[in-house]
Amino acid sequence: MSRQGCPLELERFSAGYGNGDCVVRDASFALRSGCMTALVGPNGAGKSTLLKGALGLLPHANTAGVRFFGQPLDKVRARVAYLPQRADIDWTFPASALDVAAMGLYRKIGFFHRVRGKWKSEARRALAMVGMESLDDMPIGELSGGQQQRVLLARSLVQGADLLMLDEPFVNVDFATEERLGAVLRDACRSGMSVLAVHHDLGDVRRYFDDAVLFDGTVVAHGSIDVALADANLHEAFRLGPPPEDSIA
Secondary structure, three states: OOOOOOOOEEEEEEEEEEOOEEEEEEEEEEOOOOOEEEEEOOOOOOHHHHHHHHOOOOOEEOHHHEEEOOEOHHHOHHHEEEEOOHHHOOOOOOOEHHHHHHHHHHHHHOOOOOOOOHHHHHHHHHHHHOOOHHHOOOEHHHOOHHHHHHHHHHHHHHOOOOEEEEEOOOOOOOHHHHHHHHHHHHHHHHOOOEEEEEOOOHHHHHHHOOEEEEEOOOEEEEEEHHHHOOHHHHHHHOOOOOOOHHHOO
8 A cells, every 4th residue: 555655655566668578577666854864775676666666657667566655646746856867868959058957947837837936036046056156057967967958857856846857966966066966856855855866886875875675676675774774685686696704684
């Protein structure tokens, strides 16, 4: 039974791209509210596929076992924001950083209304949170990869969602920017938001996140950082063979 306060719950969830290719298999976990949870695992494990499938963005996903805040996504879509990988974005589109950030407001103002007044102010505040306020008029195609990543995060933040689902939010950013974005996300969680983010650097995961889902096509472990990223679990997920005997308690 789904829990009403749970930001995201998967029960025996599977997803893939068709032709019998099931990338995510029988995955089950539930996020803790108000926490930063990292989705980690080896390359090709299906982490991005899990996010896209849970959000109904794939042709083959059994979303019957997916609940957001205890309900199907269509009932609470405004409470969920998604940041895709940069490779999934058309950076040649003629838009400024402010235009892209303001796209996160379209559910509030409508797709066919101009962004003006207080809505522009909200988008600018979101850009300021990620350190992009001085480049709000810059065409997105002229920004660096790290700057583009910050604009995408601003677009997600300005939605005012209760759950952020982020695919590699720290990619292509320097350490100082990573620290800033990590602090922004942690502040958001202290205000009641929840975060599920695909991430690859285990040091960063331990630095910024509360919980982790260790994933290799299915869930290997889930829980607090110390529990999920225990040596035995990492050896299983990354197929490193049995862990050293002194790491097994």
